[in-house]
Amino acid sequence: DSFYKDDLIILEFSSAFSIIKQGILDSYDEDHKNQTQKLDRYFEFLEKQNYEEYVDQLIMIFPDRLAKFYSSNIITTLLTNSLSIVNELEEILGYYPVAIETPLLTQLQQFSLASMFMGLLFSMILSLFVVISVILVHSLLMVNIQKQYFDIGIKRMIGETESGIIMSVLIQTFTFSLPGIIFAFFLC
Known part of the structure; x- marks a missing residue:
């Protein structure tokens, strides 16, 4: 009933x-x-x-720590956090026969596999973007290096010294990577 x-x-x-x-x-x-x-x-x-x-029925609502219990996306952590409070309640009630039901945890457990799949899918997409960005940066550097071979040859023919060429390569490398480093620093 x-x-x-x-x-x-x-x-x-x-x-x-x-x-x-x-x-x-x-x-x-x-x-x-x-x-x-x-x-x-x-x-x-x-x-x-x-x-x-x-x-004959006691309904318990988790205290202010509710967000802590349900914010984890790992179902085992969520169950461990929630059931520790439920076990404390059961110990307080003593020797009386108690049937504890956790309907919200049951519902969350049913959807944990879908949540885990979505997390895995998101991680795969993120790693794909990382690989694509690494390939893009590598190809840009290779194009820049091939262009530098020609520029260095012209500079050597004009009479540029070896230290001047090294300095110009370091300055170009620094100006190429500095915006990315600054952006990554503020993003993280």
């Missing part, structure tokens, strides 16, 4: 009976007003009872 949200009422013990009592008194007509004294005694008796002893 499952119940729907229309079949569920959540009341706090401290205010439940005063609300019920007021509802009953409001529905009484003048003929039944003399029975209010019996009703008052009955509700005084009910208010003195400890109804926490009769609870």
Whole structure:
């Protein structure tokens, strides 16, 4: 038997009976007003009872640390974090027979394989982009080096010294790589 949200009422013990009592008194007509004294005694008796002893279902919502539990995309870490709190609750309840259900974790566990697949797919696409960028940088450097062979030959024919050629190669290399280094520094 499952119940729907229309079949569920959540009341706090401290205010439940005063609300019920007021509802009953409001529905009484003048003929039944003399029975209010019996009703008052009955509700005084009910208010003195400890109804926490009769609870058959305890619904626990994780504290402010909720984001910590559900933010991990690794299902084993998520289960470990969440079940540690559930185990603490079970220890607090003591020797009473308790059946613990974690419906949200069950739903998350069903979708963990899809989440893991999407993470793997994203990692593969990212590594593909890294390989493409490395190939692009390599081909640009090779074109630049082939161009440099011609430029160095012309400079040597004009009479450029060896140290001047090395200095111009270092300056060109530095100006080629500096924007990428700065961009990577601010990006990370």
